[in-house]
Amino acid sequence: MKRVNQTLLKLDGDPDDPIHVKAFDKAGCLGHRMIRTVDEIDNIPDEEYPLLMESHLSGWEFAVEAWIHDGKIKFLNISEYVTLGYSVFVPATRELESWRDAITKQIELLIKTFDIQFGQIHPEYFVTSDGTMYFGEIAYRPPGFKAFELIERAYGFSAYQASMLVFDPKSTQEEVDAFFPREVVDAKGYAGCFGVYPKRRVVSKLEMPKECVEHPYFDFHELVPPAEETVPERDAFGTHWGLVFFFGDDPIKMRDLLKSQEDLDFYV
Structure with a gap:
């Protein structure tokens, strides 16, 4: 430090x-x-x-999921973080998507630098207030926070199947090209999720807030009743107790909805 x-x-x-x-x-x-x-x-x-x-980089953080075959990008998704550790949605807003060309060039640099021929990568970037984009980190693996599931909900293809397809050097160019839809324009909607952390030190039950489940964008949730009443102390950023999923047709409404979940109590 x-x-x-x-x-x-x-x-x-x-x-x-x-x-x-x-x-x-x-x-x-x-x-x-x-x-x-x-x-x-x-x-x-x-x-x-x-x-x-x-x-530490102060700025607008986002993630990229890129599928690569024969050294070329076959599909590039931009995942927009609402609050780091809490919420994300795909595809991104028009504002973030306006960076797609610059992001694509950065991904091509990673492919060249690491000599990536086949596979799927998950880098993260920051955009600062002066409009500069900074590289954060890269993982040569599937992303966390159910990003693959969100991509499937938004586009309709299995991101896991896509990974197996591009990792296989015997997959033909025609097979790979036919598998992937067009980024953004072929999305059926916007898929997002929110990680729930208990707000109280002692809880007795799971109680889904009306503001969540009665919203037209609510899709489903993976939350379960608490196994014990005492909420363990959070270690570092901690691990969420489960995810709530949303799907809708407006990225701004999705972003605002995910942000508003931070004020709700799910465990009481």
Whole structure:
């Protein structure tokens, strides 16, 4: 953390820029901590190590899912985060989709840099207030937060089947081209999900809010009644208790709906 802030030319007395640390053996938000002070590092349990450290980028974060065959992008989805660790939807709003050409060029650079011929990649990027796009990280694997399921809901094709198809070097060009729809224009609607975290320390039951289930975009949920009354302390960003899924025809309504779920109580 000191090295990061020295690199940023911070002076004595200036507030430190935060860093992110992630446990190697955990996925998603579990094991992901934002560290704002050096003292917080002492609170990380020994079993969390070794850790991956990342500098913090302030900006609009989004993810990309790209399927690659014979070194060429066959389908590129942009997943728009509403609140990191809570909510995401696909396809993205027109505002974020306006970055598609620039994003495509960045993905082509990754393909060239890592010599990717076949497979599916999941990079993340940030757009800052001055309109600069920064690379965050890349994973050569399926994404978390049910992104594949959201893509299938929006477009109608199995993202898992798509991955098997492009990973197979024996798949023909014709097979691959025929499998994928056109990005955005062939989407049947916008699919999003929200990760539920209990707001209370003690809960007794699952109670789906009317504002959620009576909304026309509500699709289904994977929440289950609590197994015990005491809510465990959240470790780092924590792990959500389940996802609520939505589907509709307006990305702005979808974005606002997902954001509004943060104010609701699902476990009481």
